[in-house]
Amino acid sequence: MKIMIRRSPDAGLSIYVPKKDLEEPIVESEYETLWGGWIKLANGWVLDLPEMPSGTALPITINAKKRGESGDDP
DSSP: OEEEEEEETTTEEEEEEGGGTEEEEEEEESSTTOTTSEEEETTSOEEEOOOOOTTOOSSEEEEOEEOOSSSOOO
16 A cells, blocks of 8 residues: 655654545554564554665655554564
């Protein structure tokens, strides 16, 4: 799914999902640099992010994969 990751002064890192008109803060991440691992959102979703250079500028629109409910969450 296409998501936009951005940094805001009040919420820190957050994502926006245009198709769902959803904005959620990122509450946990597998890696400090975000890229190539999973992120967890305040609503409980876990998304897998693609590999990107650690200095990638925000905001950025990327394709992320939502993990299923089958117990593969971190």
